[in-house]
């Protein structure tokens with residue numbers, strides 16, 4: 484049993500990590516999240532009220548508050564997922580990415596270092612700072628290039644990936660200079676339930692359900708490797724438990740697809756389960772909604788992960804294959820109109836502001 488501090492636990496991947504820890508272990512989870520537009524406590528479902536879940540609305544850039552959380556809850560390990568995560572937003576507004584992903588990560592690291600350095604020796608040895616990062620730090624690949632390994636040189640293309648690369652370097656520096664026992668994982672594109680509909684898969688599902696255009700950047704031939712979020716959460720738990728401090732592990736889904744293949748697959752799934760609205764009678768299939776739009780500036784062509792290290796050293800493999808994972812994901816969005824409507828209408832934000840504004844006023 485341990486006390487785990489998860490940052491970003493109200494986000495897409497963080498909420499999956501929190502739900503999994505609470506359901507499958509006896510650990511206590513301290514969930515530290517600022518609740519930006521991407522933070523949604525609805526995504527925790529019943530886990531929010533779980534007796535082993537403690538929620539702290541805190542900005543990782545706020546050193547005093549982060550110190551308070553460490554001193555008050557005394558975690559055995561940190562899993563750091565809080566970040567600005569959307570590439571398109573980083574292109575129109577990079578400042579928040581530098582602030583949270585770079586300054587915030589350095590603040591968290593430094594508070595963790597101070598806390599860790601004063602732990603009793605046994606606890607100090609067991610402590611881990613696990614930083615959750617992306618394959619985008621490696622830049623992109625040509626069609627015939629070998630997949631990214633943990634030795635691939637960094638070459639980030641977007642403000643988002645540059646900010647994540649910076650945070651990875653900070654984590655390595657804190658490990659090398661101060662001896663903080665860190666772990667880094669670099670993962671490919673995640674998909675699954677509770678993903679904010681700014682990212683390709685939920686955006687396309689929800690636009691298709693409303694008969695809206697499905698925007699594909701450029702020709703749709705950019706390639707991503709897709710991993711189900713529950714598989715990612717399982718990989719993170721494996722690395723935290725068994726990973727060697729100071730080491731990096733790549734995590735991937737063994738599912739390279741062009742964006743057009745992904746969007747067409749969603750359209751085909753919806754054609755069988757959810758016929759087009761009658762208002763669109765001149766359209767015969769959801770594929771007719773596909774609209775090619777101008778490309779993302781600096782758009783990475785291809786990502787692919789060589790998962791030899793995590794699969795051979797830690798015996799982790801993805802369990803969900805992309806076809807069935809995508810089918811379940813489409814079904815989840817069909818089955819959860821309440822979550823979808825609250826996200827789309829912004830209602831979840833009103834609840835957060837009402838709830839936490841009053842809490843702040845009292846303290």
Ligand code: NAD
Nearest residue numbers: 491493494495496517518519521522542543565566568673
């Ligand atoms: P997300 O945008 O869904 O969630 C991010 C969470 O962080 C939100 O709950 C938000 O409120 C919180 N947050 C943002 N700024 C904060 C701050 N200053 N202080 C405290 N909390 C803050 O992101 P996600 O898709 O769940 O990604 C989680 C992590 O995994 C990120 O670090 C991301 O870089 C990494 N990652 C994501 C993917 C992916 O496909 N989504 C793939 C690889 C790695």
Ligand code: TDX
Nearest residue numbers: 568569570617619671672681682683698699700705742
């Ligand atoms: O409307 C769209 N049309 C489109 O063609 C959107 C939103 C995206 N795309 C393309 C761009 C990408 O090639 O689809 C691909 C996937 O786009 P996103 O869902 O925005 O993800 P990506 O940019 O690949 O980054 C994601 O994976 C790596 C996450 O957002 C990152 O946080 C993670 O690190």
